[in-house]
Amino acid sequence: MTRTVLVTGGSTGLGKAVAARFRAAGDTVVITARDAGKLAATAAELDVRAITCDATDPGQVARLADDLGPELDVLVNMAGGNTDLDPPRAGLSPLDAVAAAWRANLDANLLSAVLTTAAVLDRMRPGGTVINVGSIGAEFASSSYGASKAALASWSAGLSSEVGPKGLTANLISPGYIAETEFFKGQLSDQRRAALIEATHNGRAGHPDDIAETAYFLASAGARHITGQTLHVNGGAFTTR
Numbered sequence: 001m002t003r004t005v006l007v008t009g010g011s012t013g014l015g016k017a018v019a020a021r022f023r024a025a026g027d028t029v030v031i032t033a034r035d036a037g038k039l040a041a042t043a044a045e046l047d048v049r050a051i052t053c054d055a056t057d058p059g060q061v062a063r064l065a066d067d068l069g070p071e072l073d074v075l076v077n078m079a080g081g082n083t084d085l086d087p088p089r090a091g092l093s094p095l096d097a098v099a100a101a102w103r104a105n106l107d108a109n110l111l112s113a114v115l116t117t118a119a120v121l122d123r124m125r126p127g128g129t130v131i132n133v134g135s136i137g138a139e140f141a142s143s144s145y146g147a148s149k150a151a152l153a154s155w156s157a158g159l160s161s162e163v164g165p166k167g168l169t170a171n172l173i174s175p176g177y178i179a180e181t182e183f184f185k186g187q188l189s190d191q192r193r194a195a196l197i198e199a200t201h202n203g204r205a206g207h208p209d210d211i212a213e214t215a216y217f218l219a220s221a222g223a224r225h226i227t228g229q230t231l232h233v234n235g236g237a238f239t240t241r
């Protein structure tokens with residue numbers, strides 16, 4: 001059966017790899033992002049549909065839902081990133097700057113997934129799945145980015161209990177350090193990169209395909225009893241029991 005798959009943040013990095021994985025299997029894929037030019041280029045490369053949308057903006061998300069079509073099987077809430085890596089907003093008082101920085105990460109990583117899910121949930125078909133994307137940053141002493149991903153994980157588990165009776169699953173993939181993305185915005189030093197790899201058990205960075213394969217599995221028939229979980233994909237840099 002051909003499924004319809006929505007991947008927010010699908011223009012680069014992990015979202016692009018996830019979109020490519022589902023498309024390669026013959027699924028109909030829609031990707032979103034804010035930068036229309038990059039999004040269009042990726043859509044052409046992967047042969048998928050593009051809808052420009054800022055996932056933090058309720059009006060744009062409502063328009064995305066209107067454009068999407070009546071049925072959806074897989075929602076991958078990939079849009080996000082550490083907004084502390086963006087240039088700080090100028091002209092704010094110290095406390096206003098703290099508020100703006102925290103709101104930016106909560107909007108980018110938590111509200112983005114909550115809004116998109118709320119907008120499209122009514123059209124998800126039984127057997128479908130919602131996949132949220134957290135971060136290993138939620139597990140360690142962290143700033144607003146890790147806190148926003150921890151909140152996303154908590155909400156994701158609650159979502160599972162809400163959608164289970166509708167025949168849907170909801171899980172969160174928590175990546176460790178993944179190379180070949182635009183996540184670090186050129187600000188990852190060689191020393192920090194080496195430390196992130198050193199922290200793994202298998203001595204390597206993650207690749208976008210590691211996340212794409214995990215997402216594809218979570219959307220497969222064999223994963224129907226996996227719901228309400230966080231799946232850590234990090235080479236052992238954070239372990240669970």
Ligand SMILES: NC(=O)c1ccc[n+]([C@@H]2O[C@H](COP(=O)([O-])OP(=O)(O)OC[C@H]3O[C@@H](n4cnc5c(N)ncnc54)[C@H](OP(=O)(O)O)[C@@H]3O)[C@@H](O)[C@H]2O)c1
Nearest residue numbers: 009011013014033034035054055079080081178181182183
């Ligand atoms: N790379 C890692 O090591 C790593 C580790 C742990 C978790 N993650 C998480 O993985 C996810 C994907 O990141 P990535 O590593 O693939 O980085 P990336 O290459 O920067 O991709 C981020 C994607 O999200 C889009 N995006 C960002 N904010 C958005 C918004 N408000 N609305 C719609 N689209 C938005 C970006 O496009 P536009 O900028 O054009 O909107 C882009 O398509 C993020 O949630 C990130 O926190 C990454």
